[in-house]
Amino acid sequence: MSIPADRGKIGEILGHISRYEHENGRPLISSVVVSRSMEQGDGFFKLAEELGFGNWKKLKNGKMFEYEMINKAHNFWSK
Template sequence: MAWKKAKDEALTILRQRAKRCDPITYSELASKISAAQMEPHDPRLAHFLGEISTGEHEGGRPLITALVVHKHDLQPGKGFFDLSRSLGYSFIDEIEFWSEQLDRLRAQWK
């Protein structure tokens, strides 16, 4: 139950950010989720974000977790791109793919 509540909290935060196309760091997102405590480098956070992306993908929406970025380079982690490929996306240039996802988010949530 806490896991689902945490995902609902994260989706609310990410959808608010998507409306402004405003990325959020892993650490900031983790700190804003009260239903489940996770650290930014916690493997559960990667799994958690993967579940959110999978749900969005299955709903025909862009990968909202494209908004979640590292503090040091303001880009998503390797797991985002690995998951994207596992969901059937095909791309060579990761930054270009990420940029396209951000554009799709902007159009979806404006």
């Protein structure tokens, strides 16, 4: 199965938005974007590693990081 070209572009755009939000003290809005399997993609976790949250594989395997980020984003943006 091939990945549509626009999926990579969307991921790139979300990465830029999340970097900007992180630099301004806000949660990673890209945490609410999930695949059909209801999980964030590797790109989300790799960005988190770049931003200093820890090793991306450990973050992905631990599951708590993604739930924490989803809750923080929801709490912040629902105000």
